[in-house]
Amino acid sequence: MTAVDRRAFLGTTVGTALGCGAHVLAALAGATTGTRQLFAAEPRGIPVRREPWGRLERVADGVWMLISTPLAADHSIAMRTFSNGGLVAGRDGVLAVEGFASEEGAAWLAEEARRLTGRWPSHVVLTHCHGDHSAGLGGYGAGGARVEILGTAVTRDLLRQRRPEAVLPTTIVPALGPTELDLGSRRVRIDPREGHTPSDLTIEVIDPRVVWCGDLVWNGLFPNFVDATPSRQTAHVRRLLAEPATLWVPGHGSAARAAELRAFLTLLESIEDGARRAIARGVPAAEGARGWRPPGTLGEWVRFSDDYYEVAFRAWERELRP
Secondary structure, eight states, X not given: OOOOOHHHHHHHHHHTTOOSSHHHHHHHHHOOHHHHHHTTOOOSSEEEEEETTXXXXXXXXXXXXXXXXXXXXXXXXXXXXXXXXXXXXXXXOEEEEOOOSSHHHHHHHHXXXXXXXXXXXXXXXXXXXXXHHHTTGGGGGGGGOOXXXXXXXXXXXXXXXXXXXXXXXXXXXXXXXXXXXXXXXXXXXXXEEOSSSSSEEEEEETTTTEEEOGGGOBSSBOOOOTTOOHHHHHHHHHHHXXXXXXXXXXXXXXXXXHHXXXXXXXXXXXXXHHHHHHHHTTOOHHHHHHTOOOOGGGOOOBOSSTTHHHHHHHHHHHHHOO
């Protein structure tokens, strides 16, 4: 079981655009006390385990969500999980959501599955290729455990290109239409989507309806658009909002209810409006982003790098000025 070294993680995520969370590390030293307390501060389930890097919350029988809290952790363990994830248990199997930023993080969640259910995960679903969601997949194989890793063909290809040493999905989720996984007395639906990257997945527990959104959705953090096709991301967030759920679990931040998902959609629409205005005036993305701010009515959205607004405007520029 190998933990991801901080310097190596920064090198892979920044150098090859694998990670959404790399800038969190740079923000740790400069984050205000208020920001640290704000980020992922509100449990939406019943906490059953708390660690410096995250907390496991019970949502329903056999359903738990992991909310990562890297701003609350020191540098040495901030990357233990980094992204959100979760566990879904049925009579015949246990599904883990996400591969996290380190093998230690994935192995920790697998051990929690054993503690809570008596079983190691039988399946893992990877929402997309970025390193803070995928770098720890090997941790599920601790002790020689056999685990089926589900992801899309595009995600597997991107991982192979960007990180040849990466653990790859063993089962490919079809690009068209949802896939249902029967864990025995618990069904899980896996939907192919796109927008944050060329290939994203959402994972939905049928009853109660809890949806893991990967980085298509963020809560309290300004999203990273480094690989985004922003119009597709907005379209899929609208689709998620159109189907009522108990909770939506974002890639980063506390679990969202409908009001918070609507706030995120408003943020995406505001970014689009600002970027389109800049493009219409012939203003470069960097200049347009300098004059834009999120609507004050949406509250604070933590920005982990000073250039995140510009990255968002550049994504719209790529899409509208191919």
